[in-house]
Amino acid sequence: MYILDVNLVHKSYSIYIKKGIIRDIGRKLRKIYKNEKIAVITDSNVEKIYGKNIEDNLKRNGFLIEKIVVKSGEESKSLEVLKYIYDRLLDFEINRGDLILTFGGGVVGDLGGFAASTLLRGIPYVQVPTSLLAQIDSSIGGKVAVNLSRGKNLVGSFYHPEAVFIDPVLLETLEKRFLYDGMAEVIKYGCIRDRKLFKNLLKYNTEKELFDNIEEIIYSCCSIKKEIVENDEKDKGERMLLNFGHTLGHAVEKYFKYEKYTHGEAVAIGMYNITRRSEEQGMTEKGTANLIKEILNKYYLPYKMPDMDKEEIIKTINLDKKNKGSEMNIVLLKKIGESYIKKIKKIDVKKYFY
Ligand SMILES: NC(=O)c1ccc[n+]([C@@H]2O[C@H](COP(=O)([O-])OP(=O)(O)OC[C@H]3O[C@@H](n4cnc5c(N)ncnc54)[C@H](O)[C@@H]3O)[C@@H](O)[C@H]2O)c1
The missing domain is CATH 3.40.50.1970 (Rossmann fold)
Incomplete structure (x- = not known):
């Protein structure tokens, strides 16, 4: 135990x-x-x-x-x-x-x-x-x-x-769609804090292999969340890291009225696309977005940005309840297993999300 x-x-x-x-x-x-x-x-x-x-x-x-x-x-x-x-x-x-x-x-x-x-x-x-x-x-x-x-x-x-x-x-x-929905958050933990977890998830080839290791996977995820919550119980700083992929994910979910994508699927799209953009701007190690794409494919999760009205998405992101005044915090990866919070001006939102 x-x-x-x-x-x-x-x-x-x-x-x-x-x-x-x-x-x-x-x-x-x-x-x-x-x-x-x-x-x-x-x-x-x-x-x-x-x-x-x-x-x-x-x-x-x-x-x-x-x-x-x-x-x-x-x-x-x-x-x-x-x-x-x-x-x-x-x-x-x-x-x-x-x-x-x-x-x-x-x-x-x-x-x-x-x-x-x-x-x-x-x-x-x-x-x-x-x-x-x-x-x-x-x-x-x-x-x-x-x-x-x-x-x-x-x-x-x-x-x-x-x-x-x-x-x-x-x-x-649990129905498979809910299992893979949860896997998006498991992958998130790997991205933000646990390279080994990420690499292991990439290695498993069958659902049986996943289930054989599920206790340890759950333990790894809970350990990360526990540590972050202990440092920032009331969500004023570090806890924001848990939001990796979520700002864009929430906007995607909302855009499609919570009907087309599950939460995990929308977060998957968010994780890949923000990393693709930050990689293009030299803020993230080269090849990271591709690794995320590979792992998302493996767990039946989408990565492609759907066809959406860009202005509406940007507007939703700007209205995110976690924003403060004219600035907002976004979560980026340095590389798989290492994340950081970046303060950006709301007028620069496009640079990171589209
Ligand atoms: N409090 C937090 O920190 C936090 C974090 C993330 C998400 N959430 C919230 O969690 C909710 C989503 O959670 P969820 O995905 O578990 O949704 P859910 O509770 O609706 O469960 C998903 C489905 O699986 C079924 N189910 C659950 N356990 C099962 C089992 N063992 N066998 C068969 N069926 C089972 C449920 O009946 C439901 O149909 C959202 O409301 C979200 O806002 C909260």
Whole structure:
């Protein structure tokens, strides 16, 4: 088992990564939680496959369970569903000594985590992420949120879990498009901080090889995120590195109304194209963009900039919520495994993105 301890100013907790850990979840929770009530928040897909097992497991260990199932998909990250969750939690007479367990992908983690952070001014929660994206990214770092009709993640907070339990075996039932969607973020970690991870990912030739190494891959990604979050918990500096490929990626996603590309696919396009531009300008080691293209091809991810109205893309990038005044920060690679933040003037945006 891999264990990572996240040490923050006001909180510390551990991330446990092990194939099959879910089968022992009740006993593991018993070690960190002494009371009885657990509200399990999950989505309809995960419930169908794992709902009964997890419920039985927790009950066997003496917990009193309330299961709250939301419809799968991004639409559930809404104020309406949040209100439904609050009501169900209050019906369960949950209090600040009880526990919420989020059991699902990033949607369930963000939504359930935000409910935990706000109801009764905060109820402890544990994350059991079930998608690749959630296991390497969204369950770590404490960002929780819901969407508004005007945009994604506009209402949220920083709220860290008591623990994160990651079972890579759960990924066996994940639809392929979500697996490769998550792989875009895995590749991102390789690009920004871990040349060895990147090289290994390039070496694997089959899905079996990927799965044989998945525990270590998840561990590598979580280690990078942990370190960055420890240095910059509130996203004021270094944490921005995690946004490599995301500024353009978000603009692409939005341009196609979140219908044509998944988040990972859009980030893939973002990573390749910003690197292509920075390489052309001598800021990135020659050959880096090509390596990114090669790895994206390998994991069925796109790299080509789609046909889009350039002015609209530039406008969206200029409106990015992370911008400050007339300047913005972008993330570039020196080479694979080394990244840096560059402050640019908004009027120069074109130079880097098109
Ligand atoms: N908080 C953060 O730091 C952070 C970071 C990145 C992304 N996010 C958020 O994460 C969300 C995306 O996460 P996601 O890609 O996990 O989406 P998701 O939660 O919608 O999961 C993807 C799909 O996979 C299904 N699924 C999950 N686990 C499964 C399993 N083991 N077997 C079978 N099916 C399974 C889900 O039901 C869903 O249909 C977005 O809302 C995004 O904003 C948050």
